[in-house]
Amino acid sequence: MNVAVLGGTGRTGRLLVEELLRRGHQVTALVRDPDRAPEHARVVIGDSRDPQALAEALVGAEAVISTLGPARKQNQLHRQTVEQLVPAMRMAGVRRYIGISGAGVDADGDCKSRRDRVISAAMGLFARSMVADKTVELATWQDTELNWTLVRPPRLMDGPATGGVEHDAHVSTRSTGMRRTDLAIFLTDVLDQEIYVRQAPFAATR
Numbered sequence: 635m636n637v638a639v640l641g642g643t644g645r646t647g648r649l650l651v652e653e654l655l656r657r658g659h660q661v662t663a664l665v666r667d668p669d670r671a672p673e674h675a676r677v678v679i680g681d682s683r684d685p686q687a688l689a690e691a692l693v694g695a696e697a698v699i700s701t702l703g704p705a706r707k708q709n710q711l712h713r714q715t716v717e718q719l720v721p722a723m724r725m726a727g728v729r730r731y732i733g734i735s736g737a738g739v740d741a742d743g744d745c746k747s748r749r750d751r752v753i754s755a756a757m758g759l760f761a762r763s764m765v766a767d768k769t770v771e772l773a774t775w776q777d778t779e780l781n782w783t784l785v786r787p788p789r790l791m792d793g794p795a796t797g798g799v800e801h802d803a804h805v806s807t808r809s810t811g812m813r814r815t816d817l818a819i820f821l822t823d824v825l826d827q828e829i830y831v832r833q834a835p836f837a838a839t840r
């Protein structure tokens with residue numbers, strides 16, 4: 635599949651691009667800094683909030699995967715990106731989107747453990763703008779007709795892939811951490827297996 639990747643220079647994004655290429659997908663990476671662009675990908679230079687850059691990145695794409703994460707002073711990165719990305723996807727005829735949200739974000743139908751309800755409440759206080767940004771992002775996708783998935787991992791960690799990922803549409807994971815390597819594999823599984831369409835599953839390294 636031809637996949638447009640947003641955030642391909644990031645810690646999860648680099649691993650995602652490697653995993654997609656390993657499985658035979660073609661990748662277009664939208665990056666801000668050409669010197670840090672991943673190898674073996676078609677590269678488009680630009681910002682994820684720029685409609686023209688998005689349109690260029692979506693030429694020929696069949697799906698979009700985002701591993702975007704805000705740099706400092708980008709409190710509205712996710713909502714500003716989704717506002718531009720949804721019309722760009724409609725224009726390009728791309729229906730599939732997979733992105734990363736966070737376990738601190740609530741969705742209808744959730745069955746969070748007591749531990750996760752406490753963590754979410756703390757994040758609502760200490761990471762208020764990030765949670766607010768990702769909450770608006772989720773609501774925006776829910777309002778579209780597109781086939782979105784927003785994966786909600788807990789704390790991200792580095793380290794080799796374990797291959798063991800627990801995931802569920804609404805029930806908290808037992809683990810409180812996810813390796814970025816496992817997340818990159820899981821995002822690719824979500825694409826390949828067409829699972830969790832129009833859902834925001836929790837996922838963690840087992």
Ligand SMILES: NC(=O)c1ccc[n+]([C@@H]2O[C@H](COP(=O)([O-])OP(=O)(O)OC[C@H]3O[C@@H](n4cnc5c(N)ncnc54)[C@H](OP(=O)(O)O)[C@@H]3O)[C@@H](O)[C@H]2O)c1
Binds near residue numbers: 683708734791
């Ligand atoms: N850290 C955690 O414990 C945790 C827990 C749950 C969920 N998450 C979420 O997981 C996601 C991935 O995290 P990560 O640690 O892999 O992220 P990261 O290493 O910080 O990478 C962020 C990526 O986003 C890109 N980016 C930022 N602003 C951009 C813009 N305006 N236009 C285009 N690209 C832009 C960065 O590009 P540059 O290289 O140009 O800066 C980079 O490629 C984030 O959304 C994060 O909130 C994190």
